[in-house]
Amino acid sequence: MSYWTVIAVVSLLSWLWLLLGQGMFWRTDVRLPPGAEPREWPSVAVVVPARDEAEVLPVSLPSLLAQDYPGRASVFLVDDGSTDGTGQLAARLASGGGVPLTVTSPGEPPQGWTGKLWAVRHGVRRATADAAPDYLLLTDADIAHEPDSLRALVASAHACGYDVVSQMARLRVETGWERLIVPAFVYFFAQLYPFRWISRRGRTAAAAGGCVLIRRSALEAARVPDSIRHAVIDDVALARAVKGGGGSVWLGLATRVDSVRPYPRLSQLWRMVSRSAYAQLRHNPALLLGTLLGLALIYLVPPVAAIAGAAAGAPGVCAAGFAAWAVMAGTYLPMLRYYRQPWWLAPTLPFTAGLYALMTADSAVQHYRGRGAAWKGRTYDRPSASQLAAARNAEDDGVAEG
Template sequence: MSAVAWIAVVSLSAWGWLLLGQGFFWRTDQRLPDRAEPARWPSVAVVVPARNEAAVLPESLPSLLAQDYPGEAEIVLVDDCSDDGTGELARSLSARCGGLPLSVVTPGEPEPGWTGKLWALRHGIALARRQKPEFLLLTDADIAHEPDSLRELVRAAAGPPSDGAEDGAGGFDLVSQMARLRVTSTWERLVVPAFVYFFGQLYPFRWVNRARSRTAAAAGGCVLLRADAAERARIPESIRQAVIDDVTLAGAVQRGGGRIWLGLADRVDSVRPYPGLPDLWRMVSRSAYAQLRHSPLLLAATVVGLLLVYVAPPATLVAGLMAGDSAAAWAGGVAWVVMAGTYMPMLGYYRQSLWLAPLLPFTAVLYLLMTVDSAVQHHRGRGAAWKGRTYARPEAAPEP
C-alpha cells in the first residue's frame, strides 16, 4: 500500500478504538441518576463566584433565587473585585425577586498562589460553613437553573436508589452536570458542541461514573458537593492554583475516598454568549496548555494525534480519489463516516443540524490552533488570562 493508504488505515484503526474502546464517550445518555427522594432533604448552600457578571446576572441569578427546594437553602454570591456593579445588582435582584436568602461578600484581590475563582470560592464556602450546610452547590454566575434543578441534584446525590438499583447505592459525594452552553451564532454552532464532545473524549463520562474509577472530572458550572467530602479533600485550599479547577476538584474528592458522578444537563443552561470566534478562542486557549501540563512533548503529541485522527480521514479520501488510490480513499472515507457518526449524538443534544457532523475536521483544526496559541502565550509569560487576570504558571497546588 502507498504511504497515504497506510495513514488512512491507521486513522481508521484509531476511530475503531475511539468508537468502541473509549468508554462510548460519544453517547449522550449520561443524565442524572434516577433515585427516590431522600427521607429528609439536606441543607444546601449555593456558592456563586462572580467577577464582572452584571451582563448575565439578570438571567441567571433569578433562577437560583426561585429554586423550589423542600429543605433549607441559601445563596452566597462572592463579588470578586468587580467594577461593573455586580454586587449591587445581585442585591437588587434579590430584593426584587425574593426567594432564597442571598448574601453578598467581597473578599478582595487573591493572595499569591490562588487563582481568582478558587479565591472567591474559598471565601464563599467559609461564609456558607457558618450555617453548617450538608451540601454545597458551586455554580457559575452565567448558569441558569430550572426551578427544580437543585431538588433533582440533591435527589441524585442523596436519595436512595430506585427500583433496586445498586449503582451509587451509598450516594455520591460530588454530582456535576455539564451545563448546556449557548448555541446561537454561526461560530457557536461550529465550536460549542465540539467543546463538549472533546471533553467527553478526554474524560468519558461512563468511566468517571464507575465505582472505584481512576478517571475523575467535573463540570465547573454546576457542582453539588457534600460539605464533609469538601473538608476531607481540603477544598478549595488543596487545589488553590488550578486553572482547570473542575477536573482538579473532582480528582481531589476522588482521592479523598469520595464517589463522583458527571453527566449532561437537562435543567441547567449557560446564558453567556460567545458571538464571535475571538470570544470562543479566548475561552478555549486560556486553559488548553494547562490541560497538557505545560509540556512541549504533550503538545507535539497532541498536534500529531489531532492531525492523524481528525484531518487525515478527509485528506486521505481526497488524495486517494485524485491519485486513483482506492485503499486510501476507502479507508479515509470510512474513517470520516465513523467520525461524523460519533459526533451526531452531541449535535442532536444541542438541537443542531446533523449536516454539521462532516465539518468536525475543520473544527478540530480550530481547536489545534487554539491549543498552540495557548502554548505560545504561556511561553511569552502571559499564561492563562481571564477577566483581567493572568496566571503565568497555573497548575494544581502540590499535595501536603
C-alpha cells in the same frame, strides 16, 4: 502498501478503537440519575463566584433565588473585585424575595491562588460559618437553573450516594460560530473524560464547574479548594481531589441547567478554549507536540485521505480515509442532536478540530509570552514547585481569611 495508505489505515483503526474502547464517549444518554426524595431534605448552600458578570446576572441569579427546594437553602454570591457593579446588581435582584442571598467579597487573591478558587474558598467559609450545610452547590454566575434543578441534584446525590454530582450545562448555540465550535467542545471533553468511566472506580475523574453539587464532608476531606488553589482547570482538579481521597463522582449532560453567556464571535470562543488548553497539557511541550500530531492523525487525515485518494486514483487510501471520516461523523451525530443542530454539521468536525489545534498552539504561545491563562484582567502562570508543595499541605498552611 503506500505511505499514505498506512497513515489512513492507522487513522481508521484509531477511530474504531475510540468507537468501541473509549467508554462510549459519543453517547449522550448519561443524564442525572433519578433518586427517591429524602424524608428529611439536607441543607444546601449555593456558592456563586462572580467577576464582572452584570451582563448575565439578571438571567442567571433569579433562577437560583427561585429554586423550589423543600429544605433549608441559601445563596452566597462572592463578588470577586468586579468593576461593573455586579455586587450591587445582585443585591437589587434579591429584593423580590426567594432563597436568601448574601453578597460578599473576598478581596484580591494571594499569590498561588486563582481568583475563582479564592472566591469559592471565601464563599464556602461564609456558608459554613454559622450553620454548616450538608451540601454545597458550586455554580457559575452565567448558569441558569430550572426551578427544580437543586431539588433533583440533591435527590440524586442522596439516593445514589455520590459525593459529587455535576452536570455539564447546555451551552448557548445560536450564532454560526457557536454552532460550529460549542457542540465539538463538549464532544472533545467527553472523549477525554468519558462520562461512564467517571462514576466507576478508577482514575478517570472530571466535573463541570458550572454545576457541581458536593457533600460538605467530602469537600472538607479533600481539602478543597485549598488543595487545588493553583488550578486553572478547577473543576477537573476538584473531581480528582475528591476521587483520589476515596470519594465518588458522577458527571453527565444537563437538560435543565443552561449557560446564558453568549459567544457570538470566533475571538470570544478562541479565548474560552486557549486560556486553559496548555494548562490541560501541564505546560509540557512534549504533550503539546503529541496532542497536535494526534489531532492531525485522528481528525485531519481522514478527509485529506478521502479527497486526495479519490483525486489521485488511490482507492485504498480513499476507502480508509472515507471510512474513518464516516465513523468520526457518526460519533458526532448524538452530540449534534443533543444541541438540536442539523446532521450536516457532522462532516465539518475535521475543520473544527483544526481550529482547536490552532487554539491549543496559541495557548502555548501565550504562555511562553508571559500571558499565561489570561481571564478578566488576571493572568495565571504555571505554578511553581513550591506552590504545588504548599497546595499538597494546604490543611497545615492556615491561610488567613480574606
